[in-house]
Amino acid sequence: MSQSIAIAGAGAVLASGWGVPAFWQAALDARAGSAPIDSPWLRSSRVAAFAQVAAADQQRCQADMARNLYRYCTPSLFWGASALRQAIDEAGITPGSDGLRYGLYCCQGGFTYPSMASYASLLQDCRRDGVADMRELARKVLNEGVLDPFLIIKGLSNGLLGVLSLNLKLQCEGGAFMQGVSGNLAALREARAALLERRIDVAMVVGAGSELDPLGLADLLRGGAISAEGATEVLPFDRRSRGGIAGEGAVALVLRRREERPAAAQVCLDAFSSHARLDALSLPDQPTDFAVCAGSGRPARDRQLAEALLPAAVKHVTSALPITGLLSAAPLLADLLLARCALLAQQLPAVAGLEQPVSAALPLVQGATRAASLRQALVLGQDDNGFSATCLLHLNDTPGSH
Structure with missing residues (x-):
């Protein structure tokens, strides 16, 4: 029996725009997503930029949510519903009416403080x-x-799960997970296990959230995750970078067993690994075509990431961080999305803005997008507390094969 799990569909609402094509075009153009903060509630000379979902895209997302659910929704829940609808449409499924068994696994960010x-x-x-x-x-x-x-928290930690299931009118297996890389990994692992154990036929993994709030940004600032120097762009793996810049948005992935997908090429998830310490993280012992590693925009920390990646013998390294900013709810999902796009397109996007790499030994993609023969990818993500995780992917064009 095949153990391959394919990414059958994907959706995104990010600073790059509405939809996966907008995200991929921003990657091809090496176009940064950060801009001056546009909020009536925020004025700061220290935190000057944010990777923000455009107002027109926020408005567009409302069409994918049932009107009777509007009162329960923060903006990020609308983004999650729209990203999931995109992924469902690409996967060619109709939840609730196609006889398939579904699982819904959600990661929600920005719910731990008052609004x-x-x-x-x-x-x-x-x-x-x-x-x-x-x-x-x-x-x-x-x-x-x-x-x-x-007087209450911004939204329940399972608010995204509840609203999305109601929006789809779907009763199914589900789970609400933490935000960050650790939460994304837990959701992906549970989704993959449910598919392999044949408890479900379709897994939907969604992350949505925002830190565009005075308390949220203050928390990131205290923790050192974002720049306190008025930086207007985040430059991962670059000595010139002055720190991270926060972002917001949603990413959704629909997963299916590979043998149940068409013969066309599919990107499949392989092994996951994680550890509380970066230096103890298990990395592949065989050369890998490329890696997607977000980085942090903090040169010292990115230098450590570069050193940790060297033993993996990856041929190329790129990052989605300049496009998305630091995402609270979907950091690993966004990196998986970039890896999937690159594998399907057989193109390697450059790290936006990179001019002075922190490591001469790490094969960072600079300048312009380049064509390449790509079969395997490594995604490496890290939370601020040091928790690190990897995902291996491969391009599979034979149903039932590994």
Whole structure:
């Protein structure tokens, strides 16, 4: 029995735009996704840029969510629904009416702190002649059922799972996972296990979230994950970089058993590995065509990543980080998406903005996109706490083969 799990469909809503083609074109063009922060709630000279989903793309995503669910949705939940719809359409499936057994595995970011922006909006609605009308505020909260979002967390950790299953009108196996690389890996492992054990026929893995919030960005700033020097672009693996830049968005993958997919070429997931320490991470012992490694935009940390990658004997290394920014909910999923696009297109995109590599020994792709013969890929991701993970992928054009 084949152990190959194919990525049958993919979707994305990122700073690069709506859809996988927009993401891939940004990669081919080596076009950075960060821009000056556009938010009525944020003004900062220290945190000057963000990889933000465009307003037009946010509006477009609402068409993929049932109107009766709008009241339960933060923007990232709309993005997740739209990314999943894209992936479902590419996979050619119709959840709930095609007789297939489904699994839904979600990673949600940006839910661990109150929403100051939502609270400010609610107060603004209750202003009368420049003064907050506390009776109106109480009426909205108590009589109209409007929650005071400053006193509760921004969204439940399983909010994405619940809303997406309701939107699809689907009862199925499901799970809500942590954000970050560790959460993405856990969701992927559970999805793969469910497919191999034949508990389900289709696995849908979705990550969606945003840190475009004063408290969220302050937390990233305190942890050193993003630049405190007003950086306007993130330059992974570059000595000139002044730190990371946060991003937002959603990525969705639909997984199927390879033998149940058409004969056309499919990108398949192979082994996963993880460890709390980067230096103890298991890497492939055979040469690999290329690696996708996000990096951090912090030269010292990226130098460590470069040294860790050298034993893997990868022929080329690229990164999606300049396009996406630091994603809370879908960092590993975005890297898998870039690897899949490269394998299907047989092209290697350059690391956007790279001019002064932190390591001369690491074969980073610079300059322009290049054509290449690609069969295997390694994806390496790392959380801020040091947790590291790898995923191996390969291009499979024979149903049932490994």
